[in-house]
Amino acid sequence: MRYPSTSPLAVNTHPIGEVPLGTSLRRSSAAPVPRPTAVILDLFGTLVAAPSAVERSAAAAEFAAVMRVSAEVVESALSGSWRARHDGQLRSTTEVAIHLAARCNASTACTDELEALLARLAHHRLRTDETLLHALDELRDRGVRLGLLSDASPDIAEVWRRSELAPHFDAVVFSCRAGAVKPDRQLFVAALGELRVAPIQTLYCGDGGGDELGGAERAGIRALRVARRGGMTGLAFGEIAWHGTAIPDVEALPSLLDRWGIDE
Structure with a gap:
């Protein structure tokens, strides 16, 4: 769980909903962005509700x-x-x-x-919704490799394998095991290494806490914001204004990948 020592910063984003690919998700028409073969997901506020x-x-x-x-x-x-x-x-x-x-x-x-x-x-x-678990299954059915990257304490890392989320992931990087917290570049590099994919093949999705979206982009990974699971009153810190693509939840990812390139 995350108990911030500082107040959350205001976040400026596109409206959450069915939106076209943002600037972080596309290049020029001469160099189309390949459809991601891997997705790295945040945990708290993204896959499970942020604590109120x-x-x-x-x-x-x-x-x-x-x-x-x-x-x-x-x-x-x-x-x-x-x-x-x-x-x-x-x-x-x-x-x-x-x-x-x-x-x-x-x-x-x-x-x-x-x-x-x-x-x-x-x-x-670590309890989550059945709809989210179904979305993760859909992504894997499409051949997408899934990674988890989370600021987490040892108690979370130790119970992870017994959670209903664990079987859905090909790679997991917890900050308490990696020795750094977001947005440290080494976390994103570690996740890419575990998944055995290049940054250009990867999409990072999170609610924005800990400057994770900017951290992903600085590591060469395209970033996508999801509305904070549990609502924007959920606790988080270190948020930076985000002007890229946003979707309502992880459940929207399969359809986004299905239409990849169509909206460009």
Whole structure:
């Protein structure tokens, strides 16, 4: 889950809907853009709903009950530890639990219970819609290789294989395993390497948090914004104004690829 330490920035985008290919998705008529053979997808806010303020507060209350501290102390610890939990400083759910307990000045006796809570919340966070799973199946039926690239903490990475999303992906890159957070170029390069595709063959799709769309383009990958799953009130940070193509959700991707080049 993502607990930002800064306020989300305003995002300026094209209206979400059936839109023609934006500037990031096409070249001149003399050099048509090839249809993507691979799609790299963000996780939170793209495949699963971004957490709301209410969900954030509820999670903080659960952590507070386990550690016997106030919810305010937990909120501060989660916000202050975001980078350490996501950039590889902490390598396991156990280490995350120990780190949070220390930041909250909680007893080490609660570590096992805290670790179990982290795993349970992570599993819940990875639930998604059947319509999205069907869209992923459609993409793979069309021969498209799918990659996941996400800023994620070890608790998410450890429960990923047991999620209903995992079987749909050919490659997965989590920031906590790669040792960097978006928009670091090495994350996009790692995803391309795992998929064994070139940037020109690839489309990156995300809701825009963490300057991921700009990061993808700087790595030579065409980028596409999807409306934040769970609504624009979902928590995110580091957004940069986006003027390229936008679609309502991942479910729209199969039809977009089917008409690739027709709208140009």
